[in-house]
Amino acid sequence: MTPVSSHSPHGQSPLRTVQVLGGGNAVSSAHVRSLAAGLVARGVRVTVCAPAEADHTYGFTGTGADHVHVPRSSDPASVAALRAACTGADLVHAHGLHASFRTVLALGGRRTPLVVTWHDRAHADGPRAHFLRVLERRVVRAATVVLGTTSALVDRARRAGARDARLAAVPWPGTRTSPDPDDPDRLRSKVRAELGVMGRPLLVAVGSLERHRGYTTLLDATHAWSRLDPVPLVVIAGEGPLRGELQRRIEDEELPVRLVGRRDDVTELLAAADLALLTSRWEARSPLAQEALHARVPLVATRVGGVPELVGDAAELVPYGNARALADAVTRLLDDPGRRELLRERGARQAATWPTEDETVAQILSVYDELTQARPLI
Numbered sequence: 001m002t003p004v005s006s007h008s009p010h011g012q013s014p015l016r017t018v019q020v021l022g023g024g025n026a027v028s029s030a031h032v033r034s035l036a037a038g039l040v041a042r043g044v045r046v047t048v049c050a051p052a053e054a055d056h057t058y059g060f061t062g063t064g065a066d067h068v069h070v071p072r073s074s075d076p077a078s079v080a081a082l083r084a085a086c087t088g089a090d091l092v093h094a095h096g097l098h099a100s101f102r103t104v105l106a107l108g109g110r111r112t113p114l115v116v117t118w119h120d121r122a123h124a125d126g127p128r129a130h131f132l133r134v135l136e137r138r139v140v141r142a143a144t145v146v147l148g149t150t151s152a153l154v155d156r157a158r159r160a161g162a163r164d165a166r167l168a169a170v171p172w173p174g175t176r177t178s179p180d181p182d183d184p185d186r187l188r189s190k191v192r193a194e195l196g197v198m199g200r201p202l203l204v205a206v207g208s209l210e211r212h213r214g215y216t217t218l219l220d221a222t223h224a225w226s227r228l229d230p231v232p233l234v235v236i237a238g239e240g241p242l243r244g245e246l247q248r249r250i251e252d253e254e255l256p257v258r259l260v261g262r263r264d265d266v267t268e269l270l271a272a273a274d275l276a277l278l279t280s281r282w283e284a285r286s287p288l289a290q291e292a293l294h295a296r297v298p299l300v301a302t303r304v305g306g307v308p309e310l311v312g313d314a315a316e317l318v319p320y321g322n323a324r325a326l327a328d329a330v331t332r333l334l335d336d337p338g339r340r341e342l343l344r345e346r347g348a349r350q351a352a353t354w355p356t357e358d359e360t361v362a363q364i365l366s367v368y369d370e371l372t373q374a375r376p377l378i
Contacts, residue, residue, distance in 0.1 A: 038361030150306025209240030
């Protein structure tokens with residue numbers, strides 16, 4: 001690999017970058033922390049502009065980066081604070097649509113190179129969906145380079161008018177807690193006992209309780225599983241605005257489903273699961289899919305967004321919104337231990353192909369070097 005420079009194009013001082021994060025979901029926040037650590041280790045000066053609570057959670061300053069509190073808002077005061085933080089930067093890198101839009105406003109009139117990473121796409125319906133498409137066009141046309149974490153996002157950026165859009169997959173962020181590798185059977189039994197799942201299959205889904213997650217389709221599919229013996233239990237970990245609606249359906253229709261709220265022990269839940277379920281309308285590099293393949297848990301997922309590219313042949317893929325296809329795929333897997341074992345083996349192989357943190361930092365730094373060498377800065 002060709003070494004990349006961590007110095008300014010004029011050779012006078014280390015490269016200075018500003019990383020801009022909005023509210024920051026777990027994936028983009030973990031990526032910014034990993035990127036900040038890798039850049040600092042390579043001699044780059046890094047400032048992370050993000051809400052204070054994001055620094056408290058992800059510890060950007062613990063990597064050696066500076067942190068500037070910038071609220072998740074596009075009001076004039078927030079934009080002014082971001083503009084001040086970007087003064088003197090060799091390059092600015094914004095993560096996510098809303099953070100990128102604020103950065104475009106803050107850099108108005110400056111020639112500082114702007115790199116934008118799309119980790120996912122924003123979800124909305126009706127008039128707000130049109131508004132988000134307008135924001136996307138504004139951002140990608142102002143950006144020097146747009147990096148998409150999946151080919152689908154790169155294509156979307158190009159359709160929106162990006163002059164330079166590239167694939168730059170981020171590494172799997174790992175987990176905050178790890179199962180006990182010395183006694184996985186004990187851990188599995190403990191978690192299953194806590195959930196009341198003894199002698200029946202456990203199916204686990206993880207994600208916010210929002211419309212685009214496809215949980216209404218998941219509940220529809222459970223009617224087919226109710227005829228199995230024993231009846232599988234579906235556990236959904238997450239919180240969100242649909243909790244009341246979903247809980248009413250579960251109770252009214254007597255569905256074998258439990259909503260267990262937001263959990264910090266997703267690794268343990270998956271270690272206890274027989275299958276993982278991903279039913280979303282759209283996903284980029286789904287954390288659940290990555291977690292499941294790393295944990296060698298067979299995955300049934302919707303064939304949407306970046307999921308096929310991410311999992312390859314290591315999961316059962318079904319159309320979004322098709323309860324019958326979802327129910328049939330789950331039923332077949334529960335009846336076929338050989339197929340489940342094959343998916344476990346394929347999952348481990350597929351996970352080994354995903355980029356490491358070092359590879360990701362090297363790729364990003366090569367983009368920085370290209371942009372700061374190629375154009376004059378002020």
